[in-house]
Amino acid sequence: MKLASVEEYLKRALEGEAIAAVKYFAFAIRAEEEGNAEAAEAFRTIMMQELWHARKILEMLGEIEDTRKNLGKAIAGERAESTDYYPNAALQARDEGNEEAIDLFEYLAATEKAHMKDFEILLKKMEKR
Numbered sequence: 001m002k003l004a005s006v007e008e009y010l011k012r013a014l015e016g017e018a019i020a021a022v023k024y025f026a027f028a029i030r031a032e033e034e035g036n037a038e039a040a041e042a043f044r045t046i047m048m049q050e051l052w053h054a055r056k057i058l059e060m061l062g063e064i065e066d067t068r069k070n071l072g073k074a075i076a077g078e079r080a081e082s083t084d085y086y087p088n089a090a091l092q093a094r095d096e097g098n099e100e101a102i103d104l105f106e107y108l109a110a111t112e113k114a115h116m117k118d119f120e121i122l123l124k125k126m127e128k129r
């Protein structure tokens with residue numbers, strides 16, 4: 001694959017590393033369910049390495065700031081997910097009559113809202129200091 005800039009390679013790499021980490025997390029759980037502790041441990045160890053790769057890439061992209069700013073970004077992201085993305089996804093699932101997807105999207109909307117609130121409480125605490 002040929003991309004036009006280092007920034008594009010970094011952005012694509014971030015997606016690849018993040019998705020690999022999530023897959024290895026899920027594969028580790030599956031391996032545990034199958035009683036394969038050795039495979040589970042390998043998936044978890046390499047999952048953590050992929051997360052460290054992703055962290056380094058995020059740093060190179062300039063996306064890691066001080067905690068006050070990071071909390072602000074996290075709140076914005078959780079807000080967009082809980083008030084826009086997942087509610088719209090749930091409506092679409094309703095249109096399609098996909099009960100499993102309705103339940104998932106509603107659950108995600110609710111938990112992202114809880115994440116948003118937790119981060120907001122932390123940010124408010126920081127601002128009082």
Ligand SMILES: [Fe+2]
Pocket residue numbers: 017049050053
């Ligand atoms: Fe990696």
Ligand SMILES: [Fe+2]
Pocket residue numbers: 078111112115
């Ligand atoms: Fe979240």
